[in-house]
Amino acid sequence: MAVKALYDYRFEPKDTEDKFHGNQLVYVGWDQHLMFCAPHCVPLPPDMPFGALVREVLPGMYDSHPDWAQVNWGQVEWIVDNKPFQPDMEKGLRDQGIGHKSLIRFRTPGLNGIAGAAS
Amino acid sequence: MSAKRMNLREKYQRMTRDLAWKPSYQSEDDIFPQAKYEGIIIHDWDKWEDPFRLTVDAYWKYQAEKERKLYAIIEAFAQNNAQLNVTDARYINALKLFLTGVTPLEYAAHRGFAMSGRNFPGAGPQVSSQFQSIDELRHAQTQIHTISHYNKYFNGFHDWRHMHDRVWYLSVPKSFFDDAMSAGPFEFVTAISFSFEYVLTNLLFMPFMSGAAYNDDMATVTFGFSAQSDESRHMTLGLEVIKFMLEQDERNVPIVQKWIDKWFWRGYRLLALVSMMMDYMLPKRVMSWQEAWEMYFEENGGALFEDLARYGIRMPKYWEVSVKEKNRLSHEVWSVFYNYGHAAAIHTWMPDENEMAWLSEKYPETFDKYYRPRFDHWHKHQKKNGRWYNNTLPMLCQTCQIPMAFTEPDDPTQICYRSSDYEGMQYHFCSDGCKDIFDDEPEKFVQAWLPVHQIYQGNCGGASVPEVLEWYHLKHGQDNLEYLDSQDRANWLRWKGLTEKAEAVLQKAANE
Numbered sequence: 001m002a003v004k005a006l007y008d009y010r011f012e013p014k015d016t017e018d019k020f021h022g023n024q025l026v027y028v029g030w031d032q033h034l035m036f037c038a039p040h041c042v043p044l045p046p047d048m049p050f051g052a053l054v055r056e057v058l059p060g061m062y063d064s065h066p067d068w069a070q071v072n073w074g075q076v077e078w079i080v081d082n083k084p085f086q087p088d089m090e091k092g093l094r095d096q097g098i099g100h101k102s103l104i105r106f107r108t109p110g111l112n113g114i115a116g117a118a119s
Numbered sequence: 120m121s122a123k124r125m126n127l128r129e130k131y132q133r134m135t136r137d138l139a140w141k142p143s144y145q146s147e148d149d150i151f152p153q154a155k156y157e158g159i160i161i162h163d164w165d166k167w168e169d170p171f172r173l174t175v176d177a178y179w180k181y182q183a184e185k186e187r188k189l190y191a192i193i194e195a196f197a198q199n200n201a202q203l204n205v206t207d208a209r210y211i212n213a214l215k216l217f218l219t220g221v222t223p224l225e226y227a228a229h230r231g232f233a234m235s236g237r238n239f240p241g242a243g244p245q246v247s248s249q250f251q252s253i254d255e256l257r258h259a260q261t262q263i264h265t266i267s268h269y270n271k272y273f274n275g276f277h278d279w280r281h282m283h284d285r286v287w288y289l290s291v292p293k294s295f296f297d298d299a300m301s302a303g304p305f306e307f308v309t310a311i312s313f314s315f316e317y318v319l320t321n322l323l324f325m326p327f328m329s330g331a332a333y334n335d336d337m338a339t340v341t342f343g344f345s346a347q348s349d350e351s352r353h354m355t356l357g358l359e360v361i362k363f364m365l366e367q368d369e370r371n372v373p374i375v376q377k378w379i380d381k382w383f384w385r386g387y388r389l390l391a392l393v394s395m396m397m398d399y400m401l402p403k404r405v406m407s408w409q410e411a412w413e414m415y416f417e418e419n420g421g422a423l424f425e426d427l428a429r430y431g432i433r434m435p436k437y438w439e440v441s442v443k444e445k446n447r448l449s450h451e452v453w454s455v456f457y458n459y460g461h462a463a464a465i466h467t468w469m470p471d472e473n474e475m476a477w478l479s480e481k482y483p484e485t486f487d488k489y490y491r492p493r494f495d496h497w498h499k500h501q502k503k504n505g506r507w508y509n510n511t512l513p514m515l516c517q518t519c520q521i522p523m524a525f526t527e528p529d530d531p532t533q534i535c536y537r538s539s540d541y542e543g544m545q546y547h548f549c550s551d552g553c554k555d556i557f558d559d560e561p562e563k564f565v566q567a568w569l570p571v572h573q574i575y576q577g578n579c580g581g582a583s584v585p586e587v588l589e590w591y592h593l594k595h596g597q598d599n600l601e602y603l604d605s606q607d608r609a610n611w612l613r614w615k616g617l618t619e620k621a622e623a624v625l626q627k628a629a630n631e
């Protein structure tokens with residue numbers, strides 16, 4: 001559908017990638033850990049290796065959670081843009097299909113939040 | 120010579136309908152350029168009924184009397200320092216949210232109805248719109264007087280106008296109204312008069328005004344009841360405009376239904392803020408959000424839509440999702456404000472033991488299972504390591520602009536993720552309701568000013584929370600953070616004669 005208007009209604013989208021100073025926006029959500037009330041949004045360099053995201057970005061978001069120290073990274077299930085995903089830790093984000101405004105979710109089997117209640 | 124007194128009907132006819140004229144040297148389409156583009160077909164504007172038959176002289180006389188009484192009460196409230204009578208200073212935070220969120224909307228409504236009054240070709244709706252436009256200006260003014268009083272004693276009220284255009288959670292009410300105002304006149308009145316005022320207003324005003332009364336806030340009760348007495352007229356306009364469109368031409372039915380679907384969902388998402396006021400921010404609670412939703416939406420709203428079925432109108436799309444969410448909405452939203460309490464102009468806190476018991480009782484299927492463990496953890500964290508905050512900015516819904524905190528309709532443990540691709544870019548939504556609204560008019564919503572993205576673009580004073588707060592005109596350590604350590608609380612204790620306790624609060628705040 002299209003908007004009904006009195007004239008040709010076209011405007012530039014507000015959040016195109018060129019406005020983020022060389023970064024792309026990436027969203028990150030840890031399933032079953034709703035102590036973090038919503039997924040996060042961060043600007044990251046498109047060539048940041050996935051491993052750097054795990055080692056350098058995620059702890060700042062999540063290490064205040066009691067489950068964090070127990071995460072077994074070999075068992076983590078990744079979901080990118082709603083599809084199961086096998087990350088390559090060495091490769092950059094963009095090179096493995098994680099683009100501007102992509103959503104990265106991860107699940108930590110056996111760790112289901114505070115008191116196992118998805119918090 | 121004595122003129123015969125006119126009866127109400129004659130007077131209404133003379134002073135409204137008879138003031139209109141048929142243009143002779145300009146075409147109607149040029150004079151009312153917005154009347155047709157939305158697709159609504161009107162055959163006869165004279166079929167518009169105004170059950171109140173209000174004329175300007177009566178309006179003036181009645182409202183002037185009401186305003187005199189209202190300002191006398193507000194004046195007396197100030198003279199008597201009646202702000203000291205509210206149940207607890209925590210209550211003031213509900214007021215901060217309401218007044219900073221809603222007062223600018225009253226002003227926006229004043230503008231919006233002035234525009235719909237200008238754009239409708241019929242004299243009946245022109246006049247009704249104009250009265251409502253004046254009403255909304257009065258509502259904005261009385262609320263500003265209330266802000267002005269509370270601003271002398273509490274933090275967070277000082278720059279509400281500026282904040283409305285900038286602060287992340289105030290973008291929720293702001294974008295709601297901007298969406299309505301940038302639509303045509305028919306969609307605007309369907310959005311505001313029908314979906315908001317007729318279907319949902321009881322959930323904004325009734326709980327809030329009873330909440331104010333329960334918590335001994337007579338200033339708010341006063342402006343509330345004063346506004347409420349206009350409300351029956353506004354609600355009538357809302358219902359009248361819907362019936363009028365539906366009766367004029369059956370091709371209007373699907374357009375009206377689409378607007379009802381959209382604006383029910385937008386209004387419902389906006390009311391998420393009210394749900395947490397009711398369940399968390401009123402020291403003395405009136406009823407739970409769930410109870411209010413059952414009474415005002417499921418029962419009353421259900422009856423209304425049964426009534427509209429004869430026109431071919433059904434319940435708004437996704438109403439059943441709102442019912443599934445009723446026992447988690449307020450908890451999810453309070454969690455958002457607790458997470459980001461360092462970036463808000465209100466204080467947040469954890470419910471005390473009695474309040475937790477109330478929540479368990481009101482939400483037997485969900486509270487102990489999903490939310491109590493989280494709250495217990497936060498409580499403990501606060502005692503041992505200080506107040507916990509979320510230090511990364513949240514992902515927002517492109518449509519309602521609320522952080523993506525809502526869970527799947529059938530699974531309260533899973534965030535609800537929806538997305539759409541439009542012209543090569545992804546857009547994310549909190550719900551099917553918000554996704555559908557985007558998909559129907561993507562050209563409009565790709566322009567959304569999302570506070571988090573704006574911060575990352577560098578448009579909000581800087582990248583750190585203190586810089587953004589400064590850009591919001593909020594004082595760190597004064598307007599934001601935990602209630603227990605706040606200046607508001609310290610002042611409150613002092614005013615109540617608990618000076619030592621007050622000093623301890625200030626000491627603790629200074630050390631953090």
Ligand SMILES: [Fe+2]
Pocket residue numbers: 225228254255258346
């Ligand atoms: Fe109003």
Ligand SMILES: [Fe+2]
Pocket residue numbers: 388516517518519520521548549550553
């Ligand atoms: Fe949304």
